[in-house]
Ligand code: CDP
């Protein structure tokens with residue numbers, strides 16, 4: 001199974017990319033593709049269609065386009081749920097210690113990492129960002 005993982009601009013600005021990639025590697029998953037790029041508002045409206053009409057979306061666009069991101073394809077058994085477990089909950093106060101967000105995120109918006117929420121969405125997101 002494979003999933004789409006994206007290190008958000010705060011992860012790069014805070015020099016946490018290595019720490020987060022290390023956790024993915026130590027878990028045993030395989031990173032089979034990786035690239036650094038900058039998101040646009042158009043692609044975010046597609047990627048975040050489920051939150052695009054919520055009041056905080058303009059802030060998310062500002063944040064997510066504020067610097068480069070690192071997109072990755074990560075592979076392993078049950079990796080979609082497994083990566084969600086490594087990431088921790090969306091909201092920083094609900095993310096438990098030991099997870100990436102629990103250990104390093106202190107706001108709900110700037111929460112360091114994106115991971116697909118289902119195998120179906122993983123394939124859609126991999127196609128969107130890697131064209132494969
Ligand atoms: O990223 P995740 O799948 O955990 O959460 P989401 O519900 O798909 O929301 C996408 C992103 O919107 C989150 O990662 C946050 O950056 C942001 N968000 C927020 O700032 N406040 C919320 N109440 C929900 C989402």
Ligand code: MG
Pocket residue numbers: 115117
């Ligand atoms: Mg999501």
